[in-house]
Amino acid sequence: MTRYLADARWFGGKGRDYDVVDVQRVATMVGPPVVTIDVLTVRYADGGVELYQMPLSHYPEPQERIQHAYLGAAPGVDPAVAHTYDAVHDREAMAVYLETFDDTPANASVELGGLTFHRLAGHELDTEAHSTLFSGEQSNSSVAFGDDSLLKVFRKVTPGRNPDIEIHAALTRAENPNVAALYGWVEGSTTDGRLDLAMIQQFLRTASDGWDLALSSVRNLFAEADLHADEVGGDFAGEAERLGAAVAEVHQVLREHFGSASWSGREVAAAMGDRLTAQIEVAPALAEHADALRGVYDALAALGEDDSAQRIHGDLHLGQTLRVVHNWKLVDFEGEPAKTLADRVLPDNPWRDVAGMLRSLDYAARAVERDFAFESASGQQGAADQLSFRAQEWTRRNRQAFLTGYLQGREMSPAEQTLVAAYEADKAVYEVGYETRNRPTWVSIPLGALTRLAEGAAR
Ligand SMILES: Nc1ncnc2c1ncn2[C@@H]1O[C@H](COP(=O)(O)OP(=O)(O)O)[C@@H](O)[C@H]1O
Numbered sequence: 001m002t003r004y005l006a007d008a009r010w011f012g013g014k015g016r017d018y019d020v021v022d023v024q025r026v027a028t029m030v031g032p033p034v035v036t037i038d039v040l041t042v043r044y045a046d047g048g049v050e051l052y053q054m055p056l057s058h059y060p061e062p063q064e065r066i067q068h069a070y071l072g073a074a075p076g077v078d079p080a081v082a083h084t085y086d087a088v089h090d091r092e093a094m095a096v097y098l099e100t101f102d103d104t105p106a107n108a109s110v111e112l113g114g115l116t117f118h119r120l121a122g123h124e125l126d127t128e129a130h131s132t133l134f135s136g137e138q139s140n141s142s143v144a145f146g147d148d149s150l151l152k153v154f155r156k157v158t159p160g161r162n163p164d165i166e167i168h169a170a171l172t173r174a175e176n177p178n179v180a181a182l183y184g185w186v187e188g189s190t191t192d193g194r195l196d197l198a199m200i201q202q203f204l205r206t207a208s209d210g211w212d213l214a215l216s217s218v219r220n221l222f223a224e225a226d227l228h229a230d231e232v233g234g235d236f237a238g239e240a241e242r243l244g245a246a247v248a249e250v251h252q253v254l255r256e257h258f259g260s261a262s263w264s265g266r267e268v269a270a271a272m273g274d275r276l277t278a279q280i281e282v283a284p285a286l287a288e289h290a291d292a293l294r295g296v297y298d299a300l301a302a303l304g305e306d307d308s309a310q311r312i313h314g315d316l317h318l319g320q321t322l323r324v325v326h327n328w329k330l331v332d333f334e335g336e337p338a339k340t341l342a343d344r345v346l347p348d349n350p351w352r353d354v355a356g357m358l359r360s361l362d363y364a365a366r367a368v369e370r371d372f373a374f375e376s377a378s379g380q381q382g383a384a385d386q387l388s389f390r391a392q393e394w395t396r397r398n399r400q401a402f403l404t405g406y407l408q409g410r411e412m413s414p415a416e417q418t419l420v421a422a423y424e425a426d427k428a429v430y431e432v433g434y435e436t437r438n439r440p441t442w443v444s445i446p447l448g449a450l451t452r453l454a455e456g457a458a459r
């Protein structure tokens with residue numbers, strides 16, 4: 001099991017020294033097949049502990065159909081459960097989850113084998129649907145049941161309420177159209193406390209990823225050397241404006257449901273300064289931007305205090321948005337992966353989400369610019385400048401459109417301009433650290449944004 005963990009794409013401890021210091025069995029469901037859930041405690045040599053969830057299915061005989069998910073045969077165990085598999089790959093095991101959700105009455109819960117299954121009202125599950133594990137780089141395991149529902153099995157788990165479940169539940173109960181409706185969730189317990197383990201929600205059959213849509217719009221612009229962003233096919237501005245309106249609606253429901261809390265510009269600016277200091281250790285190239293950044297944070301500190309803090313998405317970017325036939329949906333309300341759960345559920349300023357989307361629009365334009373630069377044979381400075389100019393043009397147009405949607409047409413106040421500048425700067429600092437660790441060839445994108453920010457600040 002330890003080797004399986006090390007190779008799993010959802011394991012966040014790659015590249016660090018660690019030991020699995022404990023394995024707790026939190027559930028046993030007698031299907032068939034027998035499905036168990038183990039929670040592994042991972043202790044890192046450089047400090048810190050994480051818990052990872054392993055749902056397992058067990059058989060008396062090897063199962064050819066899921067050989068790729070085989071974890072092995074433990075000597076000396078009951079022969080009836082001798083052969084163990086990663087259950088998210090196993091249709092028979094996933095059917096046990098689906099049937100138990102189906103047996104759970106609306107707005108009620110059912111206990112099974114150490115787990116508690118909860119259901120919300122409003123949807124009859126298709127129990128005939130077969131499960132398919134989503135592929136791709138993900139930090140959790142998502143399993144689609146036909147085109148009816150999606151089970152998201154959280155891999156890294158933390159005692160307490162999972163914000164993805166908590167926020168989906170609130171928005172679903174409020175009938176907000178900008179998320180996939182939550183149908184139910186599962187919780188269990190370890191010696192560390194109660195854990196949210198998985199959630200089942202509406203499968204968005206017609207979804208297109210917002211990041212992919214934005215990239216193809218930028219490519220469209222770059223393909224037409226003589227036309228402006230508003231003149232080419234594939235203009236994204238209408239979508240960006242609708243996305244801004246969707247984010248505003250979600251923020252409003254979250255504020256109504258969870259309430260608001262006090263926000264202090266001084267405290268947030270200090271936290272941004274601390275993040276900058278820490279990230280300079282990871283990415284020394286940030287140091288040359290430090291003065292300009294601290295100027296932006298000082299302006300934020302001068303804003304004083306108000307009650308604008310509330311629950312937000314916390315890690316909003318185009319990759320967390322899906323366009324379906326009628327509207328935009330936001331996904332993955334787990335917050336910024338680098339933060340602890342306690343920090344991720346704290347009220348925060350909604351301009352953090354807005355800044356995340358503005359940064360993402362810049363990323364889309366700059367990612368395509370990068371691809372074009374790689375593939376361009378000329379390598380001439382003039383051509384590179386022209387690409388950069390056009391990327392900027394796309395970004396400006398779509399940032400403005402997003403803000404128009406978010407602000408429902410009203411102008412941004414000077415205080416809001418200060419907020420957005422600071423949150424964007426802070427996000428770019430985070431991104432420099434993120435890219436340095438995960439995708440070093442992308443680090444020029446947030447660094448470029450910081451250079452433009454410094455030029456703007458100097459003017
Ligand atoms: N309800 C849904 N229906 C269809 N696809 C979805 C749904 N929710 C998420 N996805 C897809 O699954 C991917 C991973 O979902 P996400 O919630 O971001 O999981 P992770 O935390 O593993 O990154 C998303 O990028 C999106 O493409």
Ligand SMILES: O=P(O)(O)O[C@H]1O[C@H](CO)[C@@H](O[C@H]2O[C@H](CO)[C@@H](O)[C@H](O)[C@H]2O)[C@H](O)[C@H]1O
Binds near residue numbers: 315360361364431434
């Ligand atoms: O989706 P996650 O919660 O894992 O978010 C992390 O990874 C993102 C990359 O996928 C990263 O986002 C950055 O790259 C995006 C393009 O790939 C871009 O749209 C975002 O604006 C940029 O921040 C995100 O920061 C990180 O938390």
